[in-house]
Amino acid sequence: MPGRLIIDSRSRLPSDDADNFTVEFPSPLQASTLSLASYNVPFSAPSVSKGCDQLTFELDGTVGDIRLRHQTLENANDLALCLEQAINDRFPDAGVTVEMATNDRLSVTSPKPFRLSTQSSSVARLLGVPSAPLNNPELVQYTESATEEDQFGVKYTATFKHKPDLSPEPYLLLRTSVAGSVTSPNPHAQDCMSVLLPGNVDVAIPFPCSTSWPDFWRMTVTVTRADGSRYDFNGADYRLEFLIDA
Numbered sequence: 001m002p003g004r005l006i007i008d009s010r011s012r013l014p015s016d017d018a019d020n021f022t023v024e025f026p027s028p029l030q031a032s033t034l035s036l037a038s039y040n041v042p043f044s045a046p047s048v049s050k051g052c053d054q055l056t057f058e059l060d061g062t063v064g065d066i067r068l069r070h071q072t073l074e075n076a077n078d079l080a081l082c083l084e085q086a087i088n089d090r091f092p093d094a095g096v097t098v099e100m101a102t103n104d105r106l107s108v109t110s111p112k113p114f115r116l117s118t119q120s121s122s123v124a125r126l127l128g129v130p131s132a133p134l135n136n137p138e139l140v141q142y143t144e145s146a147t148e149e150d151q152f153g154v155k156y157t158a159t160f161k162h163k164p165d166l167s168p169e170p171y172l173l174l175r176t177s178v179a180g181s182v183t184s185p186n187p188h189a190q191d192c193m194s195v196l197l198p199g200n201v202d203v204a205i206p207f208p209c210s211t212s213w214p215d216f217w218r219m220t221v222t223v224t225r226a227d228g229s230r231y232d233f234n235g236a237d238y239r240l241e242f243l244i245d246a
Helices: 076-090 121-127
Strands: 003-008 020-030 033-041 054-059 062-067 097-100 106-110 114-118 140-143 146-150 153-159 172-176 194-196 199-202 215-224 239-245
Touching: 033 172, 033 194, 054 121, 062 076, 076 097, 076 106, 076 121, 106 114, 114 121, 114 153
Parallel strands: none
Antiparallel strands: 003 239, 020 215, 033 199, 033 239, 054 062, 054 114, 097 106, 106 153, 114 140, 146 153, 172 194, 172 215
């Protein structure tokens, strides 16, 4: 009869975060396989948060890293204002504006040529720019696609291809330091233990993962987005329940 192991993220050290922490057991745990049986994981990250907040903006040949302010966005207009403030904070007096175009896409306008890029598929999904494949580290780049001239001079504008997506992540990845078996073309999912869905989930058919050692006295738990970026639980905690077969 398999034993059960319950990990509560509140058991972590004060210096650890809920998305990456280590627990220690009072005595070595003997296990040949470990299976995720159930979990209760809140998808509690704000719209803009750790791992979903960085991009690069090149303005007239000058490159700068942009960090969006962490916050919960109520609508796409809030996102437009968030992006506009972040760009202009990095490039004071640049005069860059961001607004919602008539097709419900974000539109960036600048008096100078510009390029926006990101390696984060989470940021790409948030803003509505085409995301690079998860197994391809190339940058997602957006260069101004149209120009117009008025009494104030030339304007450079880029309208993103997709509607911005403010919804929570569709799933997260669970990785442990002692067991993992997932095979995936996504390198961030390779050898992780399981995909996590939001809420209280009982795994219908727990899949046994062979452990790296016959006994262990500590285990590290890591939860990431699909692109491997860290996930901000925003103060919330969660429970993982495993089946142990010695």
